[in-house]
Amino acid sequence: MKKLMTALLGASLLSTPVAAQSAWTGGDDQPTSPLACSGESPAPEPGEYNGGAPENAPDRKGKDxxxxxxxxxxxxxxxxxxxxxxxxxxxxxxxxxxxxxxxxxxxxxxxxxxxxxxxxxxxxxxxxxxxxxxxxxxxxxxxxxxxxxxxxxxxxxxxxxxxxxxxxxLPNGVAKSMMDQLASEIGEEGSFAIVTSTFTTPNQARWISEMQAYTEKCHPKLKFLETVEAQEDNILSFNQAQTLINKYGDELKGILGMTSVATPAAAEAVQQNGLCGKVSVVGLALPNAMKPYINGDCIKSTILWxxxxxxxxxxxxxxxxxxxxxxxxxxxxxxxxxxxxxxxxxxxxxxxxxxxxxxxxxxxxxx
Amino acid sequence: MTRILIRHEAILGILFAVALFVMAAQSDRFLTTANLLNQARLMTEVGLIAIPMTFVIVTGGIDLSVGSILGLCAILVGVFWQNAGLPLPAAIGLSLLAGTAAGFANGLIITRFRVPPLIATLATLALYRGLAEGISQARSVRGYPEWFAVLGRGEFLGIPTQLWLFALVALAGIFLLRFTAFGRTTYAIGNSEAAAEFSGLPVERTKLLIYTASGFVSALAAIVFVSRVSTTRSDMGNGIELEVITAVVLGGTSIFGGRGMVIGTLIGLCLMQILQNGLSLSGVRGDGTTVVIGAVLIVAVLISNILGRFSND
Missing domain, CATH: 3.40.50.2300 (Response regulator)
Structure with missing residues (x-):
């Protein structure tokens, strides 16, 4: 039922012209602070120090x-x-x-x-x-x-x-890296979908909101299709990516993986469907998990610190x-x-x- | 005299003294009142559960679900308090009740449906942990009031608060197992359940009570744990059942039932804790410590077995 709702929601988003303004599914409603499209962003004020301090610490300056x-x-x-x-x-x-x-x-x-x-x-x-x-x-x-x-x-x-x-x-840094990389792989007018853990997982929701804000500012013609939930489950992530591929066919140019499980699973789905080079996967994942796909020239990149x-x-x-x-x-x-x-x-x-x-x-x- | 000397508990006591001496020689920060009291604080949750676990193993049974009950009860405290808006003492009371019910359910499955304890509690290990994760939705509850921290982080008469609670439970355990008909029934079940039954002993009721107590004390440990770390998570107590069983078995309780003492469990528990702490203080890394504890367990059981052949105990 939930999935049906999501699908309907995604479909209605597609058909209405206001789609670009409505929020991407799976984001939160916190304020966003997108970075500059290119070059250095001005450093935000760090604000007042709120960390702790050691009590009566001996002077260790320069000592071993x-x-x-x-x-x-x-x-x-x-x-x-x-x-x-x-x-x-x-x-x-x-x-x-x-x-x-x-x-x-x-x-x-x-x-x-x-x-x-x-x-x-x-x-x-x-x-x-x-x-x-x-x-x-x-x-x-x-x-x-x-x-x-x-x-x-x-x-x-x-x-x-x-x-x-x-x-x-920071969330806005992750968002910029993800969307810049996606735009460089599928072009400025491609369509993409997102595979996340759940719509309410704090980190992922934050990143998705920041990604939307940054996209509207710097890649306004990229077309958002829908967000699907896949917990942090390997098989579910694979199935969801497979569903996206079947559902959107040629229209789907890119999949964004929001978890270190979703990204390799989406890459596997793309590879098994023989869509290497036709559908890009951009996402957060451990390099080791992505090596088979990147060394095999199916996927171009993985993002992490x-x-x-x-x-x-x-x-x-x-x-x-x-x-x-x-x-x-x-x-x-x-x-x-x-x-x-x-x-x-x-x-x-x-x-x-x-x-x-x-x-x-x-x-x-x-x- | 020789009989006392070759009891497992006596051997363990000697091992404990040796370990204490060696560790103290390795690090001058080990044998201080502050460190020892702190270690006692850290071992309280495992220690609490080890008391009813001694009873469980003496009957020849096992309770693998204690860690999951701990996790479930911890989550319930948070949920009752924050989501249901109950006052914290009521939330604690309800959580204790839930733990008791979880233990009672174990007991029912084991006695009424004749499911072997290993299988019954293996199933509830998964069941209760699943409930904890489902109820919590992977979210933790935080921000408990200051007074609640007294139990897990405070002191009473210079001794960590939870240690008083532990002492109470341990004394009750010693008394029950050693000096009451209930305790003698427990041994009888472990020696031969059929014989105990034919002698007209209340086998079912005794086992039911023991597993229920195990659930209750696991819930108690959950409260102490939540208070000590000031947060609840569904993965709390994950794997704690193995530490508890290690302490009990190291303490000389036979896994086949019929033999064991609460005192032995206490010494086993302390031996494990000072090994962990002492080795860490003398610079041995975590993985090395685990190896040493495994080796000590084998050595202790071996010595006890070899000497056991020369006695008729």
Whole structure:
């Protein structure tokens, strides 16, 4: 029934001339802030610092420090690559030792225990990627109270439970990368559909709204067909992509995958239908999942942040927080080979625009 | 004297003392009151559930659904409180009731329909977790009032609050299993269910009560957990049943039933916790710690088995 409604809604959107103005299905109703179509967008004001501060931290400026990195879980490619970025930064800096340790399952309780034990063992700094922003907050506050510097990356905690957070991508940045890439593959007047997790999943809904705002501003002739839900389910994602292909036939030029499950599943559907080169798939996905399609010349790209850079930036930020060279009120921070990074959302360091992986460089990454 | 020495619990006690000594030598931050109390706080949820689990395993049964009951009850606290708008104490009460009902359902399936506990609770493990995920819609409930945090993060007379609760449940467990007819019936069922039945012991009622208690205490652990981490998620307690069963088995309770003590479970629990904490403090990584705990479990059971051949216990 829900699917029928969606289909009807999609059909009515198509037939009415006001289609371009009505909201894309699956977006939220929060305000949007589309980036400039080309060139640099003016940096938004970061606003007043809302992070926490360690209590009675000893002066560690320029001294050798020991830092522990506690990701959501260990033993997966994603966090192995952030850890390798951290080691790269540690080697360059020379006065910071970073050990990565954490639970083998993405489990809030185990992660809390790890943080707790490292507080007791007396590290100088904690880098974390939270499994739950609220659940980890009390133990991080305990770390701050013990004079430990706390910096997050990848997945944030409540702002006052850490000092800074290295944000891999803002919604409007993701939207710009997705739509620019789509327009470059299907042309400025192509039609496309979106495969998302559910219409109410917060991240995906945010991205879809930002994508609509950016498209109306910068690619006004692109034609939105419909959004379909596929949970984060492999088979459902494949079936939904298949349905889109059957339903729209030649009209469908592109599929946007909003989850790391939907994108490879859509690519598989395109490949099985022999539509390589005729239907483009643009979306967020791990490079490893997309390698078969990109190396096989069926799909051109996949979009994600550079996870090695994310770890690298997190380690650089940690060093500068400890040294006091990154302090509340700053608007940029120097992060080694990454250059100047912007401060956004009061106490976050923005890694930059997401990375578009193509056949030229995707094989250099393993996650 | 020799009989006491070669009891599993005594061997475990010695192992515990050795571990304590070695860990203290490895890191000077280990043997401090603050650290030990903090570790006690962290092990409370597993510890609570391990008490009724000892009873369950002594009867020769198993309860795999405890982690799912924990998750379900945690979610229910949040849903009753935030979505249904009930006062928090009422939400907690209802959640405890739901956990008890979940345990009672386990007991009914096992006693009335004669489904083996392993299969019955394997099924409810999936069922209750599915309910938790369905009810929560993958959303967490946050923003609990300050007073609620006292249970999970506060102190009473210098001791973590939840430790008092744990002590109460543990003492009740020791008393029930050791000194009452209920406890003797529990052992009798584990030794031979048929014999217990023919002796006119209330086998069904005892088992029903034990599984119901297991559900109730899992709900209690859920409340403590929610209070400690100040949020509810449907994946809470995922896999906790294995930690609980490890503690109980390490504590000398025979998986075939008929043998085991709450004291043993407590020592097993503490041994696991200080190994995790001590190894972490002395710089061993998480994966290494898991290996050591597995090895200790095997060694403890082996020693106990070998020595057991020389005694008639």
């Amino acid at each position: 420090i020991t830092v522990v990195d506690i990701p959501k879980l260990v033993g997966v490619g994603y966090f192995a690559s952030t850890a390798s970025g951290m080691q790269e930064a540690a080697k360059e800096l020379g006065n910071i030792t970073i050990n990565t340790d954490g639970p083998t399952r993405a489990n809030i309780d185990e992660q809390i225990t790890f943080v707790d034990n490292y507080i007791t063992s007396g590290v100088d700094g904690i880098l974390f990627a939270a499994n739950d922003p609220v659940a980890i907050a009390p133990v991080l506050k305990k770390a701050l109270a013990a004079g430990i510097n706390v910096v997050g990356y990848d997945a944030d905690a409540q702002a006052d439970a850490r000092q800074w957070f290295v944000n891999q991508a 550079n996870t090695v850079d994310l770890g690298y930036a997190a380690a650089e930020v940690m060093r500068q927080v400890v040294d006091g060279t990154l302090k509340p009120g700053d608007t940029t921070v120097k992060a080694g080979r990454l250059g100047e990074l912007q401060i956004v959302n009061q106490s976050q360091v923005l890694l930059g625009a997401p990375k578009v992986f193509t056949k030229d460089d995707i094989n250099d990454f393993d996650f």
